[in-house]
Amino acid sequence: MCFRNRPPPPDLSTSALRFGILGAARIAPTALITPAKTHPDVVVAAIACRGKGRGEAFAQKHNIPKTFTGPTAYQDLIADPDIDAIYIALPNGLHFEWAMRALQANKHVLVEKPMTNTAAEAQQLFALASKRGLVALEAIHCTFHPALHRAREIVDSGELGHVKSVAGTFTLPSLLSPFFFHSDDPRFRYDLGGGCMMDMGVYPLAALRFITASDTAPLAVTSATATGHALDATRVDRGMHATYTLPLPPTWNPEAATKADVTAEMTVDFATPGWGPFGLLPRSIKNEITVYLEGGEVFVYNFVSPGMFHYIKVRPKCGRTRYEQAYRFRNGWGKRSWDSYRYQLEAFVDKVRGHSPALWPEPVTVITQLKIIEDVYVKAGMPPRCASSYKARDA
Ligand SMILES: NC(=O)C1=CN([C@@H]2O[C@H](COP(=O)(O)OP(=O)(O)OC[C@H]3O[C@@H](n4cnc5c(N)ncnc54)[C@H](OP(=O)(O)O)[C@@H]3O)[C@@H](O)[C@H]2O)C=CC1
Numbered sequence: 313m314c315f316r317n318r319p320p321p322p323d324l325s326t327s328a329l330r331f332g333i334l335g336a337a338r339i340a341p342t343a344l345i346t347p348a349k350t351h352p353d354v355v356v357a358a359i360a361c362r363g364k365g366r367g368e369a370f371a372q373k374h375n376i377p378k379t380f381t382g383p384t385a386y387q388d389l390i391a392d393p394d395i396d397a398i399y400i401a402l403p404n405g406l407h408f409e410w411a412m413r414a415l416q417a418n419k420h421v422l423v424e425k426p427m428t429n430t431a432a433e434a435q436q437l438f439a440l441a442s443k444r445g446l447v448a449l450e451a452i453h454c455t456f457h458p459a460l461h462r463a464r465e466i467v468d469s470g471e472l473g474h475v476k477s478v479a480g481t482f483t484l485p486s487l488l489s490p491f492f493f494h495s496d497d498p499r500f501r502y503d504l505g506g507g508c509m510m511d512m513g514v515y516p517l518a519a520l521r522f523i524t525a526s527d528t529a530p531l532a533v534t535s536a537t538a539t540g541h542a543l544d545a546t547r548v549d550r551g552m553h554a555t556y557t558l559p560l561p562p563t564w565n566p567e568a569a570t571k572a573d574v575t576a577e578m579t580v581d582f583a584t585p586g587w588g589p590f591g592l593l594p595r596s597i598k599n600e601i602t603v604y605l606e607g608g609e610v611f612v613y614n615f616v617s618p619g620m621f622h623y624i625k626v627r628p629k630c631g632r633t634r635y636e637q638a639y640r641f642r643n644g645w646g647k648r649s650w651d652s653y654r655y656q657l658e659a660f661v662d663k664v665r666g667h668s669p670a671l672w673p674e675p676v677t678v679i680t681q682l683k684i685i686e687d688v689y690v691k692a693g694m695p696p697r698c699a700s701s702y703k704a705r706d707a
C-alpha cells in the first residue's frame with residue numbers, strides 16, 4: 313500500500329473537458345475517475361452501461377451526474393452534445409467500433425489498450441481523428457510516467473555504452489490469477505480480441521520499445537511461443553514468449569544496426585504455473601524490464617504501475633550499483649502524488665487544449681505496435697485477432 317499526500321481537489325473551471333465513459337468497467341475508476349479528481353480541467357460527466365441497475369449503482373458510487381443505460385446506452389452517450397471526450401473501457405474487440413463512432417460524433421477519444429484489434433483499424437482510426445481535428449490516444453499509461461522516461465534517459469546517456477539486448481516480463485502466477493480474472497473474462501475470448509499478448513503483452517512491448525528509443529521502428533519478430541488458454545487453446549494465448557531484433561537508431565549502436573545483433577525478449581502470462589514437486593510451489597508476480605548494455609544493466613522494477621512504487625537499478629560492470637526513483641520529471645515537472653494514469657490524463661488534456669504534452673505517441677508508434685502483435689501471433693501459429701465487422705461510414 314502506498315501512503316502519499318493527495319493534493320486538495322481543484323476548483324473545476326466551468327469550461328472543463330467533459331468525459332463520458334463507455335462501460336462500467338473495472339479499470340475506469342483507476343484509469344480515469346480518480347485521476348480526473350485532481351485535474352482542474354476534467355469532469356467525468358456521464359457513464360453508459362448496458363445494465364440499468366449496474367449503471368446506476370456505478371454512477372452513484374462515483375458521483376457521476378448522468379447515466380445512460382440499456383441497449384442504446386453507448387450510442388446515446390456518444391450523441392450527447394454535453395460531452396467532449398469519450399473514454400472507451402470496453403473489451404478490446406469493441407474498441408475500434410466505439411472509437412470510430414465517437415470520432416464520427418466529433419468527440420475526442422481515450423481508448424484502452426490495445427487501441428484496436430488490428431494495425432489497419434488503428435490506421436483508419438487515426439486517419440479519421442486527424443481529418444476531424446480530434447485527439448485519439450491509446451491508454452498505455454506506463455509510458456507517460458517519469459520512471460520510464462528516466463530509464464530511457466539513463467540508457468540514452470551513454471554512461472553504460474551501447475545497448476546489447478533488452479528483456480521485459482509481466483506475469484501473474486496461476487495462484488493469483490483467479491483473483492484478477494473470471495473464467496468468462498473477455499480476455500479469454502477470441503471474438504472479443506482476447507489473449508495475453510493483446511492484454512499484458514502490450515506493456516513490455518511498448519516499454520522496451522520506449523526505453524530503447526525504438527518506439528517508432530518496426531521490430532522483426534524472430535520467434536514466438538504461445539501457451540494456449542484452456543478455454544480456446546488454438547486461438548487464445550494464456551502466455552506468450554517472443555523474441556525480436558531491434559533496429560536501434562544508428563547513432564546509438566552503429567555496429568549493432570548493421571549486424572542486427574540487438575535483441576529483445578518478452579514474456580507475459582495470465583497464469584504462470586507453480587514449480588517444484590507437482591508444481592506446488594507458487595511463483596511471484598513479475599513486472600520488470602532489463603536493458604543490457606556493454607558496460608552494465610539498467611533494471612526497472614514495476615514498470616507497469618510505477619506510480620505505486622518502482623525503482624531503477626543501474627548496475628555498471630565496474631563500479632557501484634545505484635538505485636533511482638522518478639515520480640516527477642528531471643526538470644521538476646509533475647507531482648509526486650500523480651500515478652501513470654494521472655500523467656496520461658494530463659497529456660490527453662494538454663493535447664486537446666493545443667499544448668505540448670510531455671509525451672505524445674505518434675500514430676506510427678501505435679500502428680507499428682499492433683503490427684508487431686499481429687506478427688507475434690502469426691509466428692506463434694495462432695491467428696491474429698480478427699478485424700471488427702463494423703464498417704465506418706466516414707473513414
Ligand atoms: N490501463 C489499464 O491499466 C488497464 C486496461 N484495461 C483495458 O481496459 C479494457 C476493459 O478492461 P476491464 O476493465 O478489465 O473490463 P471489464 O470486463 O471490467 O469491463 C468491460 C466493460 O465492457 C462492457 N462490455 C460491452 N460488451 C461486452 C461484452 N460483450 N462482454 C463483456 N463486456 C462488455 C461492459 O460494460 P457494461 O457496463 O455496459 O456492461 C463492461 O463493463 C480492456 O481493453 C483492457 O485491456 C484493463 C485493465 C487495466
Ligand SMILES: O=C1OC[C@@H](O)[C@H](O)[C@H]1O
Binds near residue numbers: 511512616
Ligand atoms: O495492468 C494490467 O494488468 C493485468 C491485465 O489483465 C490488465 O488488462 C492490464 O492492463
